[in-house]
Amino acid sequence: MSSHSPHGQSPLRTVQVLGGGNAGSSAHVRSLAAGLVARGVRVTVCAPVEADHTYDFRGAGAEHVHVPRSSDPASVAALRAACTDVDLVHAHGLHASFRAVLALSGRRTPLVVTWHNRAYAEGARAHLLRLLERRVAKAAAVVLGTTSDLVDRARRTGARDARLAAVALSGPRPAAEDPDRPRPKMRAELGAIGRPLLIAVGSLERHRGYDVLLDAARAWRRRDPAPLLVIAGEGSLRAELQRRIEDEGLPVRLIGRRDDVGELLAAADLALLPGGEESRSVLAQEALHARVPLVAALAGAVRELVGDAAELVPHGDAQALSEAVVRLLDDPERCERLRESGTRQAATWPSEDDTVAQVLSVYDELTQPLPMI
Structure with a gap:
């Protein structure tokens, strides 16, 4: 050229x-x-x-x-x-x-x-x-x-x-399945010892679908142990979301904007993308690269990006989102299949x-x- x-x-x-x-x-x-x-x-x-x-x-x-x-x-x-x-x-x-x-x-x-x-x-x-x-x-x-x-x-x-x-997808990423990655330390820092850890990342704005995510968290809080949902990001809905978490006793933590999303994902059991019509969701790409099973709402171009390498649910449907999370937490074999298909899908990008x-x-x-x- x-x-x-x-x-x-x-x-x-x-x-x-x-x-x-x-x-x-x-x-x-x-x-x-x-x-x-x-x-x-x-x-x-x-x-x-x-x-x-x-x-x-x-x-x-x-x-x-x-x-x-x-x-x-x-x-x-x-x-x-x-x-x-x-x-x-x-x-x-x-x-x-x-x-x-x-x-x-x-x-x-x-x-x-x-x-x-x-x-x-x-x-x-x-x-x-x-x-x-x-x-x-x-x-x-x-x-x-x-x-x-x-x-x-x-x-x-x-x-x-x-x-x-x-x-x-630009920038350094943690090696998938790196045995030396600081998973236990990160899980302890987030308060997720002995319970599943779910990660969502993105600005706390209306179009991201966090209201649906909190509705879903209300459904799975009855599990024993209840999964901990950690949301990394900052935005105009911070106070409103925090108020809901406290009022409804939801197993959710808002941890603000982070520059170690790769490490957060490496520690997670599932990654969640509840909405937001992002064109090429960075979280979705990071999750597949890191071999973390992804549950994503069908919005924007998510299917074009992830193919069959994620659990896709109808946009705005909190019940479907909650059920997909619970299903994956109870099905290690399905999670492993998603990891494998995620690796194949990421190789096509x-x-x-x-x-x-x-x-x-x-x-x-x-x-x-x-x-x-």
Whole structure:
């Protein structure tokens, strides 16, 4: 592939624009930057300074330019300056993409957009998001969607060219079935000695389905011993969920945002994904990689991601979720079959090399000069 110097001239100069939003897209940009730099591409990451502190884009060989998350004129001006004299701009997520559209106004710099997840809003904000989606889809030379649903959405919204993105799960993971992993210590820390440990991970927001999860926990609290459900994440529902846990005596702990999700999963008996139409759920991918049986609500693109390697239940059905958990806790053979099918399913997902190769091929298409007739 003619990636880094398609014209046999200077290296390709690219800007990656990140809103500093979810961990999945931030880790993806870090991985992508490292892969592009290794192939001779010059990369500047425009993201909030906090994102650089967490993901160390400079450590991947990229330059970092601080661009705040807002779309105010100062942020757009900073991004516009960073995009001067580059060959291509690649924005990740809806809000970062909209800032890139504003910053590139009047320029002919090609814009690639990756939609990692569908954006959420209610009421008047939902209408605004649809307008942003349309503006971004029409302005982008190529829209990459992480699931076929997002690709279809981009096409319906006016994208000229929408394709399925190869997106790898980035970052280190604990080795599956590692005999030295600190499982007993983690279980003791969480209070799950002598009882099953269930893990859910994600922001404490309405669309994640935690109300359904607490309803399910109410049903299995009568078991002896009662499984302990640990939820890692932070968000606007924290106080409301904590109040329910205390009022109803639920065997549930909220442990806040954690940076050791791999270790939490390694200690767990089951991973739970109660809702949230995430396009490529990081928890689902981590669970299958770590050989932890997964119970997931049928929402978003979960079936496309996990195939038959998880116990899937109807979205919003607390009874079905509770019954699936109890069934798996009582059926070690079924759990082992899910571990095996999870390993096979994870092997079909794109690698980080696959991701970089696809992105480079798109960059080449958009930056190579047209052949002389």
